[in-house]
Amino acid sequence: MTTPALELSGIEMHYGFVRALDGIDFHVKPGEVVGLLGDNGAGKSTLLKVMSGAHQPSHGSIRVQGQAQTFSAPRDAAAAGIQMVYQDLSLVDAQDIATNLNLGQETLRKGALGWLGFVDRKAMRRSSERELDRLGVRTAPMTRPVEMLSGGQRQVVALARSAIRVNGESQGVLLLDEPTAALGYEQTKNVEGLIRRMADQGIAIVVVTHDLPLCYEVADRLVILNRGRKVADLPTAGADRDHVVGWITGSRPSMFAA
Amino acid sequence: MTTNSEATAAGATPGAAPAPAGSSHVEAMPRAVSVLVFLRDRGIFVLWGLLILVFAFWCSPYFFTVDNGLLIANAGALTALFAAGVGIGIMTGVLDLSLPGTAAFASCVCGWLLTHGSPTWVGLTAGLACGVVVGIANGLIALRGFNPIIVTIGSLSVLSGLAAVIAGGYTFPGLNQLEFMGTHRYVGVPAPVYIVALVFLVGTVFLTRTRDGIRLMAVGGNAEAVRRAGISSNRYTVLGFVISGVLAAIGGLVSTAVVTEASPQASPQIIFNALTAVALAGVALTGGRGSLPRVLVGALILATISNGLTIRGIQPYWATVCTGVLLLGSLMLERLIQASVSERLMAANLSVHQKKV
Numbered sequence: 001m002t003t004p005a006l007e008l009s010g011i012e013m014h015y016g017f018v019r020a021l022d023g024i025d026f027h028v029k030p031g032e033v034v035g036l037l038g039d040n041g042a043g044k045s046t047l048l049k050v051m052s053g054a055h056q057p058s059h060g061s062i063r064v065q066g067q068a069q070t071f072s073a074p075r076d077a078a079a080a081g082i083q084m085v086y087q088d089l090s091l092v093d094a095q096d097i098a099t100n101l102n103l104g105q106e107t108l109r110k111g112a113l114g115w116l117g118f119v120d121r122k123a124m125r126r127s128s129e130r131e132l133d134r135l136g137v138r139t140a141p142m143t144r145p146v147e148m149l150s151g152g153q154r155q156v157v158a159l160a161r162s163a164i165r166v167n168g169e170s171q172g173v174l175l176l177d178e179p180t181a182a183l184g185y186e187q188t189k190n191v192e193g194l195i196r197r198m199a200d201q202g203i204a205i206v207v208v209t210h211d212l213p214l215c216y217e218v219a220d221r222l223v224i225l226n227r228g229r230k231v232a233d234l235p236t237a238g239a240d241r242d243h244v245v246g247w248i249t250g251s252r253p254s255m256f257a258a
Numbered sequence: 259m260t261t262n263s264e265a266t267a268a269g270a271t272p273g274a275a276p277a278p279a280g281s282s283h284v285e286a287m288p289r290a291v292s293v294l295v296f297l298r299d300r301g302i303f304v305l306w307g308l309l310i311l312v313f314a315f316w317c318s319p320y321f322f323t324v325d326n327g328l329l330i331a332n333a334g335a336l337t338a339l340f341a342a343g344v345g346i347g348i349m350t351g352v353l354d355l356s357l358p359g360t361a362a363f364a365s366c367v368c369g370w371l372l373t374h375g376s377p378t379w380v381g382l383t384a385g386l387a388c389g390v391v392v393g394i395a396n397g398l399i400a401l402r403g404f405n406p407i408i409v410t411i412g413s414l415s416v417l418s419g420l421a422a423v424i425a426g427g428y429t430f431p432g433l434n435q436l437e438f439m440g441t442h443r444y445v446g447v448p449a450p451v452y453i454v455a456l457v458f459l460v461g462t463v464f465l466t467r468t469r470d471g472i473r474l475m476a477v478g479g480n481a482e483a484v485r486r487a488g489i490s491s492n493r494y495t496v497l498g499f500v501i502s503g504v505l506a507a508i509g510g511l512v513s514t515a516v517v518t519e520a521s522p523q524a525s526p527q528i529i530f531n532a533l534t535a536v537a538l539a540g541v542a543l544t545g546g547r548g549s550l551p552r553v554l555v556g557a558l559i560l561a562t563i564s565n566g567l568t569i570r571g572i573q574p575y576w577a578t579v580c581t582g583v584l585l586l587g588s589l590m591l592e593r594l595i596q597a598s599v600s601e602r603l604m605a606a607n608l609s610v611h612q613k614k615v
Contacts (some may be wrong), residue, residue, distance in 0.1 A: 078488050090483035094547040103476060104487035106469045110273045117468040148295075148603065 003066045006051065006173045007205035008080065011060035011212045013046055013228075020046045021057070022228045030171040034197060035219030035236070036077040039248050042225040045177070045206045051206065052175055053077030053082040057195045063172070081172035083162035087181060089154055093147040098128040100146055101161050128199045131164045137194055152187025155179060163198050168242060180214055192217045212244065226250045284406040298595045299549075302539055305588070306562070313566035315404055320569050328447060334561030336513055338554055340532035341539075342457055343505030344490050345553040348464070349499030349538060351478035351545035356396060356410040356531065358524035359417030360503050361510025364388040366421040368511055369430030369520025378435045382511060387431055389507025392417065397496030418524035440515030449511050450557050454554070457508065462550045472496060479546020535560055540592055559584070578583035 006025035013021035021043050028034045038044045049055040051062075053071030062069050064080045071077045075083070091100050098121070107123045108114040125142040132138040137156045146154060159179065166172025179195070180188040195218045199205050209215060215222060215236065222239055224232040224247040231254040232247040246252030297304075301386050314322035340357055347354040368385035371424065377410040396413055439449045467472040477494040484491045509528075514520045534555035541548030563584075564577035 039357065039532060075488050084486075086486065090480065090486045092479040092483055092546065094479045095472075095476060099472060099476070103473070103488045105485065106472065108469060117470055119467065119469050121467075148291075148599075 002029055004028060004063070005032075005171055006206075007063040007066075007167065008047075008051065009061055009063075011047070011050055011057045011062075013043075013050065013055065013057045020228050021050070024228075024230050025226075026171065026223060026230070028206055030204050031194065031199050031202045032221065033199045033205045033213035033219045034209060035222045036206055036225070037210075037212070037215060037222060037244070037248055038225035039250070041227075042248075043228040044225055046228075046251060047225065048084070048175055048177060048206070051077070051173075052082060064173070068085045078165070081102070081166055082175065083172060084165045084175040085158050085177065085179065087163050089158040091146045091154060091158055094142050094145055096145050097127045097149075097157055098142040100157060101128045101131070103161075103163060105165075110125050132160055135160055135163060135194060135197060137190070150187070151182050152184070152190055153155060155187070155191055158189065159194055159198070163201075163203065166203055171202045171204065173206070174198065176205065176207045176209075178209055178211075179207060180209070180211055212241070218240075224248055226254075229254065231255060272396045284288070288602055291431040291599055294599050294602070296596050298540065298592065298599075299552075299569060300596075301591070302552050302555050302559070302588075305584075309559060309562055309566075313562065313569075317569040319565055326565065329343060330449065330558065330561045331454075332448045333565060334513045334557045335448075335454045335511060335529045336516075336528075337535055337560060338454045339450075339457060339505060339509035339512060340528050341502035341535035341553050341557045342461055342550060343509065344529065344532040345536045345539065345541055345548060345550060346461065346505065347498055347502035348541055348543060348545060349478050349548045350474045350494065350501075351481060351541070352397075352400065352406045352410075352495065352498050352502070354396065354410050354499060354502040354506075355529060356392065356413040356417060356504040357502065357509070358526060358528045359414040360389055360392045360506035361528065362421040362522050362524040363392070363417040363424075363510075363514065365510040365514040365520040366424045366430065366522050369433060369514065370424050370487075371558070372435060374428050384476050385511045386504060386507050386558060389504035391503075392506075393500030393503030394496060396503065397499035398539055400499065401492050401495060414524065418522065419526065421522035424524050425520070425522040425603060427522075431518070431523070433518045433520060436511075436515035438515075438516060439512060440518060450516065453508070453512055457505065458550050458554050465550060470494075470497070531560065532557075534581060538581075540588065544573035561570050 006029040009025050011021050011024040011026070024047060024187075026047070036044050036047065040102070046055065050057050053074040053076050053093065056070075056072065062071065064082065067080075069076070069080050071080070077084075082108045092103065095103075102124045104164065107120045109118045114120075128142050129138060137160060139153055139156070140149060146157060149157065159174075159176070162174055166174055176195070177203040180191055183191060191216065195205060195207065199218075199220075207219060221235050222232065222244065223230060224244065226247060227250065231250075231252075232244070232254065243252060247254075278561070282292070310322070311462075320326065342358050344354065364385040367388050368381040371381040371384055376384075392413065396406070396410055399409045427579035438451065442449050444452065463471075465475060473484065473489060474494050474497060477491045478498070481491045481495070536548075536553055537556075538559060539548065539552035541553065560581055563580050564574060567577045567580070568574065
């Protein structure tokens with residue numbers, strides 16, 4: 001068995017007296033897509049924030065590629081090769097696609113101009129085109145401002161930006177928060193295809209969603225939370241929809257002995 | 259609108275239209291949209307051209323001459339400097355209202371040093387340093403989560419008070435050593451025009467071509483996104499305040515040089531003129547967009563109008579009326595273009611998200 005790209009064990013999270021997460025074990029392997037399901041308040045977002053470094057768990061340990069890690073800020077998680085795609089996408093609307101893709105890791109020009117901090121726009125455009133082509137999602141010129149893209153294109157830009165970043169770290173981890181919440185049918189299909197292609201390149205992907213069909217389409221494995229506990233962890237293939245819904249709503253008892 | 263036909267012709271130039279990339283599956287922008295976007299981004303240049311054309315005929319033969327051109331440039335110089343400060347501030351997401359205070363403070367510090375026997379360069383450096391210090395102070399206070407508008411109103415009050423304290427309630431007259439950057443002409447061109455040209459050139463290159471400039475603009479557009487990209491956005495917020503503080507100091511020093519007198523008077527008129535130029539330039543108050551060349555043209559439009567009307571012997575009050583009408587008109591035009599662009603993008607099945615105006 002390969003080392004999980006990301007592994008959490010015994011994660012607990014308390015907010016005052018509220019126990020948001022209770023002894024969660026979770027892992028995702030390189031090239032695997034895990035669908036993280038649960039009703040509102042089940043703890044999905046909290047767990048995602050623990051993985052992305054936004055929250056520090058009260059108890060429990062995090063391992064990335066087998067190495068124990070503690071994240072005190074999202075920057076630490078990013079440095080360990082974990083990238084999060086936020087539901088609001090976090091794009092800079094007025095800037096073009098190439099600038100958004102390269103934000104925070106701009107290519108500087110060679111020589112004296114580079115010393116002065118001049119960026120090499122052409123090189124950034126070329127590398128952006130190359131990356132998007134590799135993901136098979138190039139639909140608009142790199143010079144187009146993000147505000148003039150459709151919802152689907154914006155989602156693709158946000159996903160691609162994170163994919164580019166984790167690829168640099170060899171096998172990284174992508175955390176997706178409701179990636180298709182704002183999209184129409186066809187755009188959703190495109191994003192599903194993109195998620196699969198990213199996984200095929202060896203990226204470990206966690207998808208948090210309400211969208212059951214999306215999970216069945218892209219996820220290899222489903223992890224279901226209910227009231228801060230993990231109630232199910234099973235391969236998507238052969239998972240009965242009624243059972244899954246039962247676990248989500250809490251009408252079906254946990255797979256695991258209490 | 260009369261500008262329409264002109265803009266259509268101008269829109270044919272390749273610079274504005276997004277260049278279609280080589281690949282065939284990359285969709286091209288509808289033509290009408292490129293024209294409209296051009297009009298939105300470059301419309302102010304067209305407007306300025308039209309104004310010059312109108313005045314050239316109406317005020318013939320006095321308006322369209324090199325001398326008068328220099329006069330306009332010189333008259334617009336101070337507004338342009340402050341407008342650059344306000345503009346960069348707004349683009350990076352901070353509205354710095356302390357500019358007149360910073361300007362008065364910087365010029366009084368410089369005036370005090372010069373009248374107490376310091377060399378000219380020491381006075382000027384100290385003046386610029388005031389801009390940096392004020393910017394850092396403003397930035398650090400605003401980072402504590404206070405509203406930047408209130409913070410800078412507070413520092414406006416503090417600074418104009420301090421300037422008056424330094425000047426002891428009077429002014430520092432007779433600063434003739436500053437004449438080289440005030441009324442002196444080089445190759446026939448007044449010194450402030452060179453300063454403005456330099457400031458805008460450096461500023462434009464910085465904002466569009468360098469990493470820090472691009473990040474600065476990105477922070478203005480979406481600070482959270484920049485933070486999530488692993489960049490310390492706070493540093494850039496402070497940088498925005500520092501740049502606008504330094505530009506205010508430059509503006510204050512140049513005004514001092516022009517009248518060879520440092521005055522502690524912090525006129526709020528400065529900020530309103532600058533804001534008018536910035537608004538004419540279509541810089542959205544929400545930040546993250548806009549361009550310095552447009553701000554420069556905005557300031558020049560104000561100067562052009564007042565110059566042309568003065569030549570015709572029309573009361574100067576009408577210039578303000580004219581400016582106001584232009585500003586409101588440009589707002590409406592912008593709204594119109596915006597609506598039309600979204601509509602066309604929708605029609606072309608590209609769709610566009612809700613735009614913040």
